[in-house]
Amino acid sequence: MNDQQQTLWQFMQEQSDKLAAQTLEHIGLTFISLFLAVLVGLPLGILIARKRKLSGSVLGVAGVLQTIPSIALLGFMIPLLGIGPKPAIVALLLYALLPIIRNTYTGITGVDAAVKEAATAMGMSKWQILAKVELPLAMPVILAGIRTATVITVGVATLASYIAAGGLGEFIFGGISLNNTNMILAGAIPAALLAIIFDFLLSRVQNLNLKKINTATKVLPLILIVLASFYLIPSAYGSKLTAGFTPEFMGRQDGNLGLKSKYGLKIHTIVISDAVMYKAAYEKQLDVISGYSTDGRLKAYDLVVLKDDKGIFPPYYAAPIVRDESLKQFPELESTLNLLSGKINDTVMTELNYRTDYLHESPERVAKDFLISHNLWKPERGGKDGVVRIGSKIFGEQYILANMYSMLIKGYTDYDVSTKTGLGGTKICFDALTNNQIDFYPEYTGTGLLVILQPSIKTINLVETSKEKTYDYDKQEFESRYHIKWLQPIGFNNAYALMMRQKQAKDLHVNTITDLKNYLERK
Amino acid sequence: MIKVEHLGKHFGKVKAVDDISFDVAEHENFVLLGTSGCGKTTTLKMINRLIEPTHGKIFINNKNILEQQPEVLRRGIGYVLQNNGLFPHYTIGENIAIVPQLLKWDDKKIQYRVSELLEKLHLSKDYLNVYPNELSGGQQQRVGLARALVANPPVLLMDEPFGALDNVTKAKIHAEFKALDELKRKTIIMVTHDVQEAFELGDRICLMDKGNIVQTGTPAELLFKPKNKFVREFLQEQRLQLEFRSLTLKDVKQELEGFHADQSVWSVMENLKIDSNNSASFENLMSAFYNYKKEQRHE
Numbered sequence: 001m002n003d004q005q006q007t008l009w010q011f012m013q014e015q016s017d018k019l020a021a022q023t024l025e026h027i028g029l030t031f032i033s034l035f036l037a038v039l040v041g042l043p044l045g046i047l048i049a050r051k052r053k054l055s056g057s058v059l060g061v062a063g064v065l066q067t068i069p070s071i072a073l074l075g076f077m078i079p080l081l082g083i084g085p086k087p088a089i090v091a092l093l094l095y096a097l098l099p100i101i102r103n104t105y106t107g108i109t110g111v112d113a114a115v116k117e118a119a120t121a122m123g124m125s126k127w128q129i130l131a132k133v134e135l136p137l138a139m140p141v142i143l144a145g146i147r148t149a150t151v152i153t154v155g156v157a158t159l160a161s162y163i164a165a166g167g168l169g170e171f172i173f174g175g176i177s178l179n180n181t182n183m184i185l186a187g188a189i190p191a192a193l194l195a196i197i198f199d200f201l202l203s204r205v206q207n208l209n210l211k212k213i214n215t216a217t218k219v220l221p222l223i224l225i226v227l228a229s230f231y232l233i234p235s236a237y238g239s240k241l242t243a244g245f246t247p248e249f250m251g252r253q254d255g256n257l258g259l260k261s262k263y264g265l266k267i268h269t270i271v272i273s274d275a276v277m278y279k280a281a282y283e284k285q286l287d288v289i290s291g292y293s294t295d296g297r298l299k300a301y302d303l304v305v306l307k308d309d310k311g312i313f314p315p316y317y318a319a320p321i322v323r324d325e326s327l328k329q330f331p332e333l334e335s336t337l338n339l340l341s342g343k344i345n346d347t348v349m350t351e352l353n354y355r356t357d358y359l360h361e362s363p364e365r366v367a368k369d370f371l372i373s374h375n376l377w378k379p380e381r382g383g384k385d386g387v388v389r390i391g392s393k394i395f396g397e398q399y400i401l402a403n404m405y406s407m408l409i410k411g412y413t414d415y416d417v418s419t420k421t422g423l424g425g426t427k428i429c430f431d432a433l434t435n436n437q438i439d440f441y442p443e444y445t446g447t448g449l450l451v452i453l454q455p456s457i458k459t460i461n462l463v464e465t466s467k468e469k470t471y472d473y474d475k476q477e478f479e480s481r482y483h484i485k486w487l488q489p490i491g492f493n494n495a496y497a498l499m500m501r502q503k504q505a506k507d508l509h510v511n512t513i514t515d516l517k518n519y520l521e522r523k
Numbered sequence: 524m525i526k527v528e529h530l531g532k533h534f535g536k537v538k539a540v541d542d543i544s545f546d547v548a549e550h551e552n553f554v555l556l557g558t559s560g561c562g563k564t565t566t567l568k569m570i571n572r573l574i575e576p577t578h579g580k581i582f583i584n585n586k587n588i589l590e591q592q593p594e595v596l597r598r599g600i601g602y603v604l605q606n607n608g609l610f611p612h613y614t615i616g617e618n619i620a621i622v623p624q625l626l627k628w629d630d631k632k633i634q635y636r637v638s639e640l641l642e643k644l645h646l647s648k649d650y651l652n653v654y655p656n657e658l659s660g661g662q663q664q665r666v667g668l669a670r671a672l673v674a675n676p677p678v679l680l681m682d683e684p685f686g687a688l689d690n691v692t693k694a695k696i697h698a699e700f701k702a703l704d705e706l707k708r709k710t711i712i713m714v715t716h717d718v719q720e721a722f723e724l725g726d727r728i729c730l731m732d733k734g735n736i737v738q739t740g741t742p743a744e745l746l747f748k749p750k751n752k753f754v755r756e757f758l759q760e761q762r763l764q765l766e767f768r769s770l771t772l773k774d775v776k777q778e779l780e781g782f783h784a785d786q787s788v789w790s791v792m793e794n795l796k797i798d799s800n801n802s803a804s805f806e807n808l809m810s811a812f813y814n815y816k817k818e819q820r821h822e
Contacts, residue, residue, distance in 0.1 A: 112611075114605075114607070114608040115608050115610060117604060118604055118607075118609070119621075120573060121571055121602035121608075122597060123595065123597035124594070124625065137610075
């Protein structure tokens with residue numbers, strides 16, 4: 001434990017520049033959104049306190065906004081506002097709205113009627129009553145709302161890194177993808193601290209007496225603006241093209257690091273989530289993205305893979321990896337899973353992915369159609385001999401594979417199946433497997449090598465030269481280290497790849513990564 | 524000075540105030556008396572336009588107030604509420620200074636006026652910087668009164684001003700109220716459901732029921748010349764005490780010597796109680812009192 005703490009500390013020191021930048025971005029993002037949310041929410045709260053008939057619908061809408069999952073809300077924003085800070089701020093603003101509106105409304109309607117009547121009877125105008133009586137008396141309640149909104153915003157702002165708006169989410173999600181606990185903690189701890197600190201400070205303001213609160217509320221907007229200004233809109237565009245890479249790709253030797261060291265590629269890069277990256281490329285928000293070579297969206301959005309002419313992306317052949325104990329427990333499992341071996345090549349997989357990702361067919365249906373057309377499908381036998389737990393990562397291809405395996409197991413054996421699909425990333429999937437939460441999931445040879453085994457550079461260079469060497473090395477190491485068995489490869493190679501819009505690639509005469517580098521260096 | 528003509532307020536189909544008219548003379552203390560729901564408070568609140576009338580006219584100094592800007596109108600009318608309505612986030616000093624601030628008096632004038640009023644209302648200067656919740660109910664009510672008086676409005680509206688006070692405090696404040704010179708120069712309309720209070724403080728009483736006026740007159744007129752059964756029954760319970768209170772010695776003939784003629788029978792009786800040697804005078808007083816009552820009945 002002590003060892004780990006030290007390395008976390010070392011990591012944070014090593015990355016202190018990045019950490020400071022991300023923390024400032026995070027604070028800035030939080031308070032720009034909060035400031036705007038107060039700007040919108042306070043008048044709305046006052047309005048519905050005056051016109052109570054509106055209160056139901058306004059609070060209803062704000063409540064519904066609150067229930068939209070944050071990732072989904074960020075997704076909705078892309079077609080409207082693109083990627084980057086704008087949609088992130090709008091999404092955060094929408095999340096912060098409900099507590100601010102509701103508490104303003106509650107605070108103002110809760111002001112003693114006799115006090116309001118006295119104010120009116122003394123000849124105060126409506127605005128004077130609002131400014132001198134209602135708002136000051138409602139202020140503790142309004143502040144409580146802002147406090148709630150602040151804590152929510154600090155938390156949700158971690159997701160802003162999904163759409164290239166920066167913040168501590170870059171470390172958190174990068175760390176999850178890269179199986180790097182220190183990186184996760186380096187993002188999560190400061191984010192949690194920020195929430196605790198701001199909550200504490202606001203609680204102090206809230207507990208001041210009514211007199212001091214009035215002074216405090218005059219200073220508060222200023223503080224908000226100052227904090228908001230921490231957010232320097234991510235650095236100006238430095239090159240002709242913009243690249244959007246996933247947090248995982250950013251930190252990997254076979255990703256951005258390799259692009260820099262082996263190709264010398266210098267491109268303005270922003271960090272973005274896989275979920276929105278393809279769309280952003282299609283919408284011309286991004287020019288170059290880091291995708292997967294079998295991704296259905298490649299076809300859907302008319303993108304083209306740039307040839308990896310220096311061979312930095314290792315092979316990523318997919319194969320199920322199974323716990324040895326599970327193989328013992330379910331003797332028929334191995335042969336059943338191997339039914340799929342060699343059946344799906346790159347083209348087939350891209351096609352299948354296209355059907356789920358773009359045509360929005362259900363993974364079950366796509367899986368069943370495929371099995372039927374290959375004469376692999378059999379009706380269920382209503383398994384009674386125990387339950388096999390299948391895991392999958394959170395993208396379409398894995399859902400399809402999980403469904404195929406599920407149908408095969410049900411049709412060929414007497415086992416039942418439970419699926420745990422949509423596990424967030426390699427780390428989460430693999431931890432689930434080693435902790436006996438699932439029995440197997442489809443993994444990729446390159447990921448096994450670089451993310452899980454993480455051998456020395458020398459070993460990597462040695463084994464990643466061919467598909468077989470990588471597979472054999474993975475198989476041997478997984479068995480000895482984790483007692484997990486790599487079954488036979490399914491056939492396709494879902495490697496990392498750089499992609500561009502087909503038309504742009506053609507216009508710029510870019511076919512390989514070297515072409516891209518040369519284009520960028522041309523002035 | 525205040526003239527109300529065919530005033531009415533309807534809330535949907537409910538006629539809170541049906542159709543009432545009355546005049547209030549300058550420096551008069553006019554009491555609107557009645558049970559809850561009789562429309563007295565609604566009537567009061569229409570005079571400073573906290574409630575807009577459905578029909579009718581209100582004149583103050585011959586000016587139709589419905590044609591004035593409500594805020595300007597209200598700054599010229601003092602208003603005292605039952606639950607004082609002091610601003611909890613303002614100190615006592617700031618609370619009293621609200622209307623002068625709205626009228627943009629200069630600070631010195633405000634300060635002088637506020638301390639003058641504190642003294643008149645027997646409130647310590649130490650209270651200037653404390654908040655209302657640190658004061659007792661009676662003190663808060665005095666601050667409420669000071670707030671209403673501060674800008675010297677000619678008209679004062681009081682909505683159950685002493686309703687939330689206990690009897691001992693109430694009696695004390697009643698005495699102060701009557702003694703306060705500031706109030707002698709005001710035209711006051713006061714709402715109360717307390718018959719004793721109405722008879723003690725009112726020059727004239729306007730008894731209301733179900734949105735209409737039943738009878739308007741001096742306390743003695745209401746007692747001895749009730750218009751109908753309702754008035755008689757309304758006053759029945761405390762009749763004797765009210766009679767003592769409302770008759771002056773002038774009324775019960777001048778045959779009693781040694782007393783000021785304008786004193787009420789009640790207060791003479793109180794004085795007599797203290798001076799126990801005066802038993803002969805007490806009997807004289809009683810017989811004069813009953814003679815007066817007899818004569819009224821035969822008229």
